[in-house]
Amino acid sequence: MLISHAHxxxxxxxxxxxxxxxxxxxxxxxxxxxxxxxxxxxFFYGKTPDLLYPPAKVDRVMHDGDxxxxxDTLLTAHLTPGHTKGCTTWTFKVxxxxxxxxxxxxxxxxxxxxYKLVDNAAYPQIASDYEKGFRVLRSLRCDVFLGAxxxxxxxxxxxxxxxxGAANPFIDPVGYKDYVNEREQSFRAELAKQxxxxx
Ligand SMILES: [Zn+2]
Numbered sequence: 001m002l003i004s005h006a007h008x009x010x011x012x013x014x015x016x017x018x019x020x021x022x023x024x025x026x027x028x029x030x031x032x033x034x035x036x037x038x039x040x041x042x043f044f045y046g047k048t049p050d051l052l053y054p055p056a057k058v059d060r061v062m063h064d065g066d067x068x069x070x071x072d073t074l075l076t077a078h079l080t081p082g083h084t085k086g087c088t089t090w091t092f093k094v095x096x097x098x099x100x101x102x103x104x105x106x107x108x109x110x111x112x113x114x115y116k117l118v119d120n121a122a123y124p125q126i127a128s129d130y131e132k133g134f135r136v137l138r139s140l141r142c143d144v145f146l147g148a149x150x151x152x153x154x155x156x157x158x159x160x161x162x163x164x165g166a167a168n169p170f171i172d173p174v175g176y177k178d179y180v181n182e183r184e185q186s187f188r189a190e191l192a193k194q195x196x197x198x199x
Pocket of ligand 1 (some may be wrong): 005167
Protein backbone atom coordinates (compact mmCIF):
# COMPACT_ATOMS: atom_id res chain seq x y z
CA MET A 1 0.00 0.00 0.00
CA LEU A 2 1.43 3.29 -1.18
CA ILE A 3 0.24 6.85 -0.63
CA SER A 4 0.97 10.19 -2.24
CA HIS A 5 1.05 12.07 1.05
CA ALA A 6 -0.15 11.99 4.66
CA HIS A 7 -3.43 13.88 4.41
CA UNK A 8 -6.70 12.32 5.57
CA UNK A 9 -8.17 12.12 2.06
CA UNK A 10 -5.26 9.88 1.04
CA UNK A 11 -4.37 7.91 4.17
CA UNK A 12 -7.27 7.86 6.66
CA UNK A 13 -8.32 4.33 5.60
CA UNK A 14 -4.85 2.83 5.84
CA UNK A 15 -5.23 1.17 9.26
CA UNK A 16 -8.50 -0.48 8.19
CA UNK A 17 -7.07 -1.63 4.85
CA UNK A 18 -4.07 -3.17 6.63
CA UNK A 19 -6.41 -4.97 9.03
CA UNK A 20 -8.60 -6.34 6.20
CA UNK A 21 -5.87 -7.28 3.74
CA UNK A 22 -2.58 -7.59 5.64
CA UNK A 23 -1.06 -5.17 3.12
CA UNK A 24 2.43 -3.84 3.79
CA UNK A 25 2.43 -0.07 4.16
CA UNK A 26 5.28 1.92 2.55
CA UNK A 27 5.55 5.62 3.43
CA UNK A 28 8.13 8.37 2.76
CA UNK A 29 10.27 9.06 5.84
CA UNK A 30 9.03 12.58 6.63
CA UNK A 31 5.35 11.52 6.46
CA UNK A 32 5.84 8.48 8.75
CA UNK A 33 5.22 10.35 12.07
CA UNK A 34 2.01 11.76 10.59
CA UNK A 35 0.48 8.44 9.47
CA UNK A 36 1.64 6.70 12.67
CA UNK A 37 0.01 9.40 14.83
CA UNK A 38 -3.27 9.35 12.87
CA UNK A 39 -2.63 12.86 11.59
CA UNK A 40 -1.72 14.49 14.92
CA UNK A 41 1.84 15.21 13.79
CA UNK A 42 0.72 17.07 10.66
CA PHE A 43 2.17 20.59 10.70
CA PHE A 44 -1.11 22.18 9.70
CA TYR A 45 -4.10 19.82 10.18
CA GLY A 46 -2.78 18.10 13.33
CA LYS A 47 -4.84 20.29 15.66
CA THR A 48 -8.14 19.76 13.80
CA PRO A 49 -9.93 16.83 15.51
CA ASP A 50 -12.30 16.27 12.56
CA LEU A 51 -9.33 15.53 10.29
CA LEU A 52 -7.65 12.90 12.50
CA TYR A 53 -7.95 9.18 11.76
CA PRO A 54 -6.83 5.77 13.08
CA PRO A 55 -3.00 5.57 13.25
CA ALA A 56 -1.39 2.97 10.97
CA LYS A 57 1.98 1.31 11.44
CA VAL A 58 4.44 1.76 8.59
CA ASP A 59 6.18 -1.44 7.47
CA ARG A 60 8.85 0.11 5.29
CA VAL A 61 10.17 3.65 5.56
CA MET A 62 10.91 5.02 2.09
CA HIS A 63 13.63 7.56 1.35
CA ASP A 64 13.97 9.87 -1.62
CA GLY A 65 14.84 7.75 -4.67
CA ASP A 66 13.96 4.38 -3.10
CA UNK A 67 12.22 1.83 -5.26
CA UNK A 68 9.66 -0.89 -4.66
CA UNK A 69 8.56 -3.73 -6.89
CA UNK A 70 4.92 -4.50 -7.60
CA UNK A 71 4.70 -7.50 -9.92
CA ASP A 72 7.01 -6.64 -12.82
CA THR A 73 6.72 -2.91 -12.21
CA LEU A 74 9.47 -1.00 -10.43
CA LEU A 75 8.15 2.14 -8.77
CA THR A 76 10.44 4.99 -7.66
CA ALA A 77 9.50 7.30 -4.77
CA HIS A 78 10.54 10.93 -5.33
CA LEU A 79 10.36 13.31 -2.40
CA THR A 80 8.37 16.37 -3.59
CA PRO A 81 7.82 18.10 -0.24
CA GLY A 82 5.94 21.22 0.77
CA HIS A 83 2.30 20.14 0.61
CA THR A 84 3.34 17.66 3.33
CA LYS A 85 6.87 17.11 4.59
CA GLY A 86 7.05 13.70 2.93
CA CYS A 87 4.84 14.31 -0.10
CA THR A 88 5.75 11.66 -2.67
CA THR A 89 5.62 11.59 -6.46
CA TRP A 90 5.78 8.04 -7.84
CA THR A 91 7.24 7.15 -11.24
CA PHE A 92 7.42 3.93 -13.21
CA LYS A 93 7.64 2.68 -16.78
CA VAL A 94 4.95 0.87 -18.73
CA UNK A 95 4.97 -0.90 -22.06
CA UNK A 96 2.00 -0.74 -24.38
CA UNK A 97 1.78 -1.70 -28.03
CA UNK A 98 5.53 -2.27 -28.14
CA UNK A 99 6.30 1.23 -26.83
CA UNK A 100 7.76 2.36 -23.51
CA UNK A 101 6.18 5.14 -21.53
CA UNK A 102 7.26 7.06 -18.43
CA UNK A 103 4.44 7.39 -15.92
CA UNK A 104 4.33 10.10 -13.23
CA UNK A 105 1.83 10.12 -10.34
CA UNK A 106 2.11 13.63 -8.91
CA UNK A 107 1.89 13.78 -5.07
CA UNK A 108 0.62 17.34 -4.72
CA UNK A 109 2.24 20.67 -5.58
CA UNK A 110 -0.67 22.64 -4.10
CA UNK A 111 -0.44 25.34 -1.45
CA UNK A 112 -3.53 24.75 0.66
CA UNK A 113 -5.80 27.47 1.98
CA UNK A 114 -4.15 29.23 4.95
CA TYR A 115 -0.76 27.50 4.57
CA LYS A 116 1.96 29.80 5.93
CA LEU A 117 4.93 29.92 3.57
CA VAL A 118 6.74 32.58 5.63
CA ASP A 119 7.69 32.36 9.35
CA ASN A 120 6.12 28.93 9.74
CA ALA A 121 7.38 27.66 13.11
CA ALA A 122 5.86 24.20 12.53
CA TYR A 123 7.57 23.86 9.14
CA PRO A 124 10.38 26.44 8.83
CA GLN A 125 11.71 25.14 5.48
CA ILE A 126 8.29 24.93 3.80
CA ALA A 127 9.04 27.43 1.00
CA SER A 128 12.41 25.90 0.08
CA ASP A 129 10.78 22.44 0.23
CA TYR A 130 8.14 23.50 -2.33
CA GLU A 131 10.99 24.83 -4.50
CA LYS A 132 12.78 21.48 -4.25
CA GLY A 133 9.52 19.74 -5.16
CA PHE A 134 9.10 21.84 -8.28
CA ARG A 135 12.72 21.18 -9.30
CA VAL A 136 12.05 17.45 -9.03
CA LEU A 137 8.75 17.63 -10.95
CA ARG A 138 10.43 19.65 -13.74
CA SER A 139 13.25 17.07 -13.95
CA LEU A 140 11.01 14.01 -14.41
CA ARG A 141 10.36 12.48 -17.82
CA CYS A 142 6.62 12.15 -18.24
CA ASP A 143 4.51 10.56 -20.96
CA VAL A 144 1.56 9.40 -18.88
CA PHE A 145 0.48 12.16 -16.48
CA LEU A 146 -1.38 10.97 -13.37
CA GLY A 147 -1.80 12.40 -9.87
CA ALA A 148 -3.18 11.97 -6.37
CA UNK A 149 -6.47 13.58 -7.48
CA UNK A 150 -8.05 13.14 -10.91
CA UNK A 151 -8.54 16.90 -11.10
CA UNK A 152 -4.75 17.44 -11.39
CA UNK A 153 -4.62 15.84 -14.82
CA UNK A 154 -8.21 16.15 -16.08
CA UNK A 155 -9.04 12.49 -15.51
CA UNK A 156 -12.77 12.64 -16.34
CA UNK A 157 -12.30 14.67 -19.53
CA UNK A 158 -9.49 12.39 -20.71
CA UNK A 159 -11.46 9.25 -19.91
CA UNK A 160 -14.34 10.54 -22.05
CA UNK A 161 -11.93 10.98 -24.99
CA UNK A 162 -10.68 7.36 -25.01
CA UNK A 163 -11.54 5.79 -28.35
CA UNK A 164 -10.35 2.70 -30.20
CA GLY A 165 -7.75 3.62 -32.77
CA ALA A 166 -7.29 7.17 -31.47
CA ALA A 167 -4.27 8.43 -29.54
CA ASN A 168 -4.58 7.71 -25.82
CA PRO A 169 -5.44 11.03 -24.12
CA PHE A 170 -3.59 9.96 -20.96
CA ILE A 171 -0.31 10.23 -22.91
CA ASP A 172 0.09 13.91 -22.23
CA PRO A 173 3.68 15.16 -21.80
CA VAL A 174 2.70 18.73 -22.71
CA GLY A 175 -0.19 18.73 -20.24
CA TYR A 176 2.23 17.59 -17.53
CA LYS A 177 4.70 20.42 -18.23
CA ASP A 178 1.90 22.99 -18.40
CA TYR A 179 0.47 21.74 -15.10
CA VAL A 180 3.83 21.90 -13.27
CA ASN A 181 4.53 25.40 -14.64
CA GLU A 182 1.07 26.66 -13.71
CA ARG A 183 1.30 25.22 -10.17
CA GLU A 184 4.79 26.69 -9.71
CA GLN A 185 3.58 30.13 -10.80
CA SER A 186 0.69 29.85 -8.37
CA PHE A 187 3.10 28.91 -5.54
CA ARG A 188 5.44 31.80 -6.40
CA ALA A 189 2.56 34.29 -6.49
CA GLU A 190 1.36 33.15 -3.05
CA LEU A 191 4.92 33.27 -1.66
CA ALA A 192 5.45 36.81 -2.99
CA LYS A 193 2.12 37.89 -1.51
CA GLN A 194 3.02 36.48 1.93
CA UNK A 195 6.55 37.92 1.80
CA UNK A 196 5.03 41.34 1.09
CA UNK A 197 2.87 40.90 4.18
CA UNK A 198 -0.42 40.66 2.29
CA UNK A 199 -2.59 37.94 3.78
ZN1 LIG B 1 -3.21 16.98 0.53
